[in-house]
Amino acid sequence: MATSEAGRGVSRRTVSVAGQYLVLVLLAVVVLAPLLLTVIQAMSPPFLYVEAGKPLHPVHVDWKERTWFTGGLFSVVARTLLALVVFTWINKALVGWDAASARIGLGWRNLLATVGATVVMAVALGPAFGSLHAADGSSEWWILGAMVLVSATLVPAALRPGRSPGAAVVESLAVGSLVTGAAVVFVGGVVWTQAWSSARLGPAMARSMVMTVSITLAQVVTAVLAAYAFAFMRFPFKRVLFALFMATLLLPLEVTLIGNIALIRQLGWINTMPALILPFTASAFGTFLIRQGFRGIPPEINDATRLDGYGHFAFLTRFAVPLTRPVIASFTVISALQAWNQYLWPASVVSDDRYNTLQFQLRSIIGNNVANANVSIAAAMVAAVPVLILLIAFQRQIIRGLTAGAVK
Amino acid sequence: MKEVGLALTFLAPSLIIFSVFFYLPFIRLLDWGRYKSQRGGLSYRYVGLSQYREILTGPEFTDGLRHSVLFVLYTVPAGLVLGVLLAVAAHRPLKGIKIFQAIFSSTLASSVAVSSVLFLFLFNPAVGFFQVGWKEDPDMALFAAALPSIWQNLGLAFVIVLAGLQAVPEEVMEAARLDGYGPFRRLVRITLPLISPVLLFLVVVLVIFGFQAFAQIQIITNGGPAGASETLVFKISRQSQNYGAGAVLSIGLFAVTLVVTFLQFVLLERRVHYGDE
Numbered sequence: 001m002a003t004s005e006a007g008r009g010v011s012r013r014t015v016s017v018a019g020q021y022l023v024l025v026l027l028a029v030v031v032l033a034p035l036l037l038t039v040i041q042a043m044s045p046p047f048l049y050v051e052a053g054k055p056l057h058p059v060h061v062d063w064k065e066r067t068w069f070t071g072g073l074f075s076v077v078a079r080t081l082l083a084l085v086v087f088t089w090i091n092k093a094l095v096g097w098d099a100a101s102a103r104i105g106l107g108w109r110n111l112l113a114t115v116g117a118t119v120v121m122a123v124a125l126g127p128a129f130g131s132l133h134a135a136d137g138s139s140e141w142w143i144l145g146a147m148v149l150v151s152a153t154l155v156p157a158a159l160r161p162g163r164s165p166g167a168a169v170v171e172s173l174a175v176g177s178l179v180t181g182a183a184v185v186f187v188g189g190v191v192w193t194q195a196w197s198s199a200r201l202g203p204a205m206a207r208s209m210v211m212t213v214s215i216t217l218a219q220v221v222t223a224v225l226a227a228y229a230f231a232f233m234r235f236p237f238k239r240v241l242f243a244l245f246m247a248t249l250l251l252p253l254e255v256t257l258i259g260n261i262a263l264i265r266q267l268g269w270i271n272t273m274p275a276l277i278l279p280f281t282a283s284a285f286g287t288f289l290i291r292q293g294f295r296g297i298p299p300e301i302n303d304a305t306r307l308d309g310y311g312h313f314a315f316l317t318r319f320a321v322p323l324t325r326p327v328i329a330s331f332t333v334i335s336a337l338q339a340w341n342q343y344l345w346p347a348s349v350v351s352d353d354r355y356n357t358l359q360f361q362l363r364s365i366i367g368n369n370v371a372n373a374n375v376s377i378a379a380a381m382v383a384a385v386p387v388l389i390l391l392i393a394f395q396r397q398i399i400r401g402l403t404a405g406a407v408k
Numbered sequence: 409m410k411e412v413g414l415a416l417t418f419l420a421p422s423l424i425i426f427s428v429f430f431y432l433p434f435i436r437l438l439d440w441g442r443y444k445s446q447r448g449g450l451s452y453r454y455v456g457l458s459q460y461r462e463i464l465t466g467p468e469f470t471d472g473l474r475h476s477v478l479f480v481l482y483t484v485p486a487g488l489v490l491g492v493l494l495a496v497a498a499h500r501p502l503k504g505i506k507i508f509q510a511i512f513s514s515t516l517a518s519s520v521a522v523s524s525v526l527f528l529f530l531f532n533p534a535v536g537f538f539q540v541g542w543k544e545d546p547d548m549a550l551f552a553a554a555l556p557s558i559w560q561n562l563g564l565a566f567v568i569v570l571a572g573l574q575a576v577p578e579e580v581m582e583a584a585r586l587d588g589y590g591p592f593r594r595l596v597r598i599t600l601p602l603i604s605p606v607l608l609f610l611v612v613v614l615v616i617f618g619f620q621a622f623a624q625i626q627i628i629t630n631g632g633p634a635g636a637s638e639t640l641v642f643k644i645s646r647q648s649q650n651y652g653a654g655a656v657l658s659i660g661l662f663a664v665t666l667v668v669t670f671l672q673f674v675l676l677e678r679r680v681h682y683g684d685e
Contacts, residue, residue, distance in 0.1 A: 020502060027497055028511045034559055035514075037537045038526045222421040229418040233411055241419060248430045250669070254620055254641045255662045258440075258654035259433025282425035312414055341519035343623035344641070348648060359521040363627050366525065373535045380525035388517040398516070402564060403571040403606075 042191055042378040079192065080125060082385070083183040088118045089392055090179060091154075113157030117176070120153045121146070125183060143184055151176025195378035203354075204361035205386070207273075208340060211357060214277045215339040220332050223286030228316050230287070231294035232302065248284045253345060264349050271355040276346060280339065286331045293327035294320055330401030333394045340387060358383050434662075440655035452652060463656040472640035472657070473664065475550055479639055480618035482554035483561060487614045488607065490558070491565025496595060498566070499573040509570065515563035523556035524627040531555075543629055546636035553628040553637050557621060565610055572606030573599065612672055619665065640664070 091114045124146035131142040151172045158168035186192065196202065229235070230242055253260070260279060269275035297320060305315050321328065346357040353364050362383055366376050391398060443452035444459055463469055494512045498505060515523070531552060533541050542552035576599060584598050600607070622641050625631060631638040631646075638646075640661050647654030 017502065020497075020500065023497055024502075024505075024508045027494060028508055031494070031512055031515065031562060034523075034526055034530055037530060041529055041535070041537070222425070225418040226422045229415040233415040233418070235412045235415040241423075245422065245426065248426050250665065251430045251434055251662070252616075252620065252665070254622075254644065255658050255665065256430060256433040256437070257641075257644055258648060258651060258658050259437045260429060261648050262436070262651060263429070263433055278425070279429040282422035284426075287422065312411070341521075343519070343521050344620075344645065347623075347626070348645060359519055359623070362521045362525050363623075366528065366627070373529050373532065376525060377529050380522045384518050384522045387519065391514075391517045395510075399513075399567050399571065402516075403568055 038377050038381070039185070042195075042374050042381060043185065079187045080122070080183075082389075083125075083187055084118050084122055086392070087121055087179050087183070088114060090175070091117060091157075109156045109159070113154050117150055117153040121150045121180060121183065124149050124180070125187065128184060129187070143180070146184075147177040147180040150180050191374055191378045192382060195375045195382055198372075198375055199361065199365040199379040201358065201361065201379060201382055204356050204358045205383075207276075207355070208358040209386075210273065211276045211342075212336055212339040214273075215280045216332060216336040218277070218281035219283045219286055219335045220328065222282045223290050223331065224316075224321060224328065226282075226287045227290035227294055228312075228320060231291045232315070232320070233312065245284045245287055253279075257344070257348060260345075261348050270349055271352050275349045276357065279345070280342075283331075283335065286335060289331050290324065290327055293324035297323050326397075326400065329394075329397045333390065333397045334401035336390065337387065337398070437655040437658050440651045441659055443652045445650045445652045459652060460656055460659070463653055464660050468643060468653070469640070469657060469660050471635065472638060472643040473660075475637060476619055476621075476639040476641070476664075478550055479554055479557075479621055480615055482551055483557045483618050483621075484611060484614045486558045487561040487565045488610060490562050491569040491610060492600070492607075494562070494566040495569035495573055496599075499570060509566075512566045513563045515560050516567065517563075518560055520556065520560060520621075520623040521627065523560040524553075524624045527552075527556040527559070528628050544633055546633055549629045549633060549637040550639075553621070553625045556624050556628070557617070561614060561617065565614070568606060568610045568613075569603065572603035575606075576602050608672075612669075615668060615672065619661075619668070 128139070128142040128146050131139040154172035154176050155168055158171045159165060226245065230238065230245075264270060264275045267275075301319060301323075302315065305319055310318070341359060342357070343359045346360045347363075350356055350360060353361075356364060362376075362380055365379055440452075441460055442454060442456050444455045445452055498508050498512055518526070530536050531538050531540055531542060533539050533543075540548075542548035580598065580602070581594065584594050589597065619639075620641060621639055622645065625637055625639060625642050629637040631642055640657065644654060644657045644661060647657060
């Protein structure tokens with residue numbers, strides 16, 4: 001009686017867990033659908049004359065890269081490295097190997113999965129690409145072989161104690177073949193290099209990079225200085241000045257757009273870097289956020305350093321900034337994301353395609369030529385890669401920054 | 409005294425930038441609104457406040473405002489519902505849940521321009537997977553421009569709501585479970601009220617994004633057909649050669665922003681549960 005009850009409880013729990021996973025997978029498919037469909041579009045050149053009226057479909061994937069190094073930052077070599085980094089990260093997440101648990105969890109199994117599988121994939125992709133170049137019909141076998149090899153390396157890590165071998169093999173096969181397949185699609189497809197060169201993404205990306213780094217650095221410096229003054233210093237009209245800072249939040253770029261465009265024209269700065277950077281070198285949001293961080297420093301620390309004879313500048317650089325590093329890091333990443341994704345302002349002060357930033361460049365390459373649709377789509381996806389890397393590398397900071405105003 | 413000087417030095421960079429690129433343009437806009445441009449912006453004639461009345465009651469402003477509000481209505485409720493749905497689904501102690509969380513927040517990696525280009529071709533009448541002519545349909549054009557925003561906001565909404573859910577103490581949910589509350593009642597009666605500050609924050613952010621929408625409209629519809637998807641910001645950007653009318657529209661947008669911000673905090677703040685305050 002008792003055992004059958006328990007058995008029913010277990011099976012009901014199994015069903016409920018399976019149901020939860022089913023819901024999650026369905027939601028994941030819905031979220032990723034636009035992305036998956038557009039990847040297919042990017043991989044399939046439209047044959048308008050043959051298949052008029054039919055959507056893009058992956059009937060013919062052109063694999064042949066000219067050489068491994070064409071495409072600059074987006075050459076096959078760079079892409080292979082990127083794929084490997086992403087793969088290592090996925091592996092790390094899967095086996096739960098992070099710095100904190102490294103001491104406890106780093107057995108030879110996890111090491112084999114993270115390092116070994118990455119090396120195996122790097123080696124196995126070589127002949128797979130080689131066969132694509134040779135186009136001798138053996139590609140499928142090389143790709144399948146690579147998938148099996150990578151999956152096999154993952155099995156020992158998936159075989160944790162108390163785990164059925166079947167589940168471990170299924171998990172390794174799923175991860176191994178998915179990641180290897182993705183690597184082949186993203187590294188092997190010629191359309192990415194095509195998009196990179198024909199859309200001139202390189203120079204546009206470089207300009208966006210310069211703009212983003214300058215804006216972010218400037219915002220962090222000006223915001224830290226202002227926040228320090230508001231948090232730790234006494235001066236007349238402090239409240240008025242703080243209100244003046246915060247009031248700029250009511251003047252978004254959209255409101256002052258016409259006035260700012262006029263100003264840039266009068267300065268003769270159309271199509272120049274200063275026009276893209278200078279208006280954004282101060283941030284009221286950042287000042288507020290970092291001031292809140294500074295206020296969290298216990299006053300005793302401030303008093304103690306004063307007694308030790310530290311001046312404001314020494315306290316700022318040696319105590320205030322290091323102690324609020326998480327807040328400043330979050331703001332840095334958020335500020336960089338915003339700067340990188342800017343569209344309206346570059347669209348307003350750049351009149352010559354040669355000075356486009358990346359986001360605005362995307363618009364000028366769309367054109368009306370649907371025959372190039374797959375290249376435009378590929379260009380858009382390539383444009384998202386730097387942010388994807390940022391997101392993966394600074395996940396915690398980004399999420400903390402985005403939710404800074406939401407959760408106390 | 410030395411401290412005052414140092415404080416001003418620390419504030420100076422921000423103050424200069426704010427004066428030159430925030431306050432100065434804004435004050436000039438207030439002034440320009442009283443001049444009407446002649447001969448395509450080559451000269452201006454003083455017309456006083458009459459231009460404000462003329463434009464702010466005319467179709468240029470009211471249509472733009474209507475489209476902006478519609479855009480907000482398309483994107484904000486969708487973002488809120490999707491955010492809550494995804495966050496509730498992914499806030500549970502399952503194995504591998506981190507992977508699903510990463511997938512749900514992945515749209516953060518796209519920018520408005522990127523997602524707009526993707527959706528532009530996804531719904532292209534000739535080569536898209538969904539071959540619909542929404543771009544050319546006056547009733548659907550604005551919605552077509554809102555789709556990439558809905559998709560792109562989804563990651564942000566998910567991340568924000570999930571952070572809110574994770575801050576809800578486990579004991580509260582356990583107590584509700586012991587009181588015999590089912591999952592749905594727990595969500596509606598306990599979880600949502602508890603995370604209402606987070607939801608308020610999300611609504612504020614999404615409304616701001618909605619009113620700022622520009623790239624998606626320029627890329628997907630370019631305002632068309634026949635101005636059916638021109639939002640207020642889009643109309644302002646089209647007036648960059650006509651400082652008089654552009655200034656009035658900008659001041660109009662400023663007033664709308666003020667009213668919306670005020671409304672959000674007065675109306676929503678009252679319904680929000682802030683815990684022990």
